[in-house]
Amino acid sequence: MTTRVGYIGLGNIGLPMAEWLLAPGLDLTVYDVADAAVAPFRGRAGIAPSLADVGRAADLIGVCVRDDADVQEVVTALLETMTSGLIAIHSTVRPATIVELAKVAADKGVAVIDAAVTGGAEGARSGRLTAMVGGEAAAIDQARPLLSAYCSNIVHAGPVGQGMTLKIVNNLVTYIELLGAVEAYRLAAAAGLDPAKLSEVMTDNGNLTPAMRAYVGFRGTMNSDVFAASQAALSTLAEKDLSLAAALAAESEVSAPLGEATARLFRESVTRI
Structure with missing residues (x-):
């Protein structure tokens, strides 16, 4: 069975993370505001024309963008088209931002977890990042096909927000x-x-x-x-x-x-x- 995954934010760390999702059993769709960032995925993955299109194409989505405002924009756009699935926030932002977005998403049937990562660009390239995750155990199990692609260690820190803490x-x-x-x-x-x-x-x-x-x-x-x-x-x-x-x-x-x-x-x- 193929798992539909998405990745948003193809920067210094996000790009090598997303490349690990080009794997058997995973159907990848990517998005970035910069055309040059998505170029390495042309012919290898789906290229979404908008954030909302990632929500249509994927059930498990990783997000690695700049700051709280960007995370809020991304999740808001995804929730326009998602009625189930999970969004994992890799960006380093305020724990309260994750908690607030998780509440809004839950009302639409979507799980939001914080999955902050450490290990830098080299860890992303080698697939040996450590994920610090906040959320319910069931949501973390749901996210494993996504997280285990680029993380060698997944640490469950506690409820939503504690991974970011x-x-x-x-x-x-x-x-x-x-x-x-x-x-x-x-x-x-x-x-x-x-x-x-x-x-x-x-x-x-x-x-x-x-x-x-x-x-x-x-x-x-x-x-x-x-x-x-x-x-x-x-x-x-x-x-x-x-x-x-x-x-x-x-x-x-x-x-x-x-x-x-x-x-x-x-x-x-x-x-x-």
Whole structure:
């Protein structure tokens, strides 16, 4: 039996995720606002002319778009044509956005779950993303043909919204450690140390996480033009993600001063060579 799947948002992570849905037993339809983004799927999958057409063509739909406003636009359009099925939100957005959309969708017979992912573009290309999922157990089982195509681990965080909460807290750690790595290697170089020695020690004592190692190595290979563009993009993403962490802390009445400091210092620090 063939499962009709859809994917919306073919960016840096979304495109390789969607490519895993070009598999036996899956009938894929894709959509993106950019014609160039859907080009790799021509002749290999259905190309929907609109968001609503994805809703007509698919029963399980993954969504990986930019922000809360985009997620709301996508789900609203899909619900114009869907009367059953499931929408999995991969975008990092406010948990409340997922909860609100899930309520609206349920009235139309459609399940909405949050299925935030971690592992980056490389994890998407290798099919080894980790999904942090919020929703009822039955909905998660329903989503497995979609999620298991590009995720090697599916973590059920709790009710709708809790998957996104887990992603936001995880991202907080990521940005804190990346800022820490930049500061440590900058200080080591300024003090005359060979950065490789710092890497050796931090590898042995466990301080150098895989994400930090990859990021430090990436910074060391970039020319000035690539460096400026990549770090500006990273800073914009960090500001969005850290603002979500700050909002979560405020809603939970928890102090998060390290997160606040990271948000304040991140762009200036990482965009400086």
